[in-house]
Amino acid sequence: MHSFGYRLNTILTAASFILAILCSLASFSDYFNVPTINAHIEVLKVNRFRKQLTGNDEVSLTFNISMDLQSAFTWNTKQVFVFVATEYDTDKNSLNQISLWDHIIQEKKHSKLQTRVTTKYPLIDQGSNLRGKQIQLVLHWYIMPKVGRMIEDKKVMSKFSLPESYT
Ligand SMILES: *[C@@H]1O[C@H](CO)[C@@H](O)[C@H](O)[C@H]1NC(C)=O
Helix, strand or coil, X not given: CCCHHHHHHHHHHHHHHHHHHHHHHHHHHHHHCCCCCEEEXXXXXEEEEEECCXXXXXXXXXXEEEEECHHHCXXXXXXXXXXXXXXXXXXXXXXXEEEEEEEEECCHHHCEEXXXXXXCCCEECCCCCCCCCEEEEEEEEEEEECCCCCEEEEEEEXXXXXXXXXX
16 A cells, blocks of 8 residues: 555656646747737837937937737737837947837737837937937847747837937
């Protein structure tokens, strides 16, 4: 006759084996869920455009953001982190990448949004190269699963030309 301890151990072993299988299935199924993220982001307004005392250009913008991240949500999705970055080139750096706004979505019912936002983080250049500069907006997202591998992707949004002079 098996002791209670032995039986408990057997049950726990079986349970963790089943859990391990479920976890691999969960992350495996994510390979087949290729989310289609629909988004549209454009600059509505330049709120501030100035040269800081340090000599670096600083810009604050207002965006019109609409995005539909519903397809990113599966039963294995914990949350989705999105951020809007700008990319542009200067003589100093071939690629400048600056995050301007971010957002965490924890529930599918909040994954479709249409909003007007001001940049959370100002666009600060390393120098004063932004007058008349064309910048590219890029939406990045990280789909964080309950179990398994994180999915990271991005999509190029609209371009915007900054004014020729400071405000
Ligand atoms: C913001 O974007 C939405 C969807 O693209 C559009 O319907 C709306 O008119 C835009 N708002 C402004 C102020 O441009």
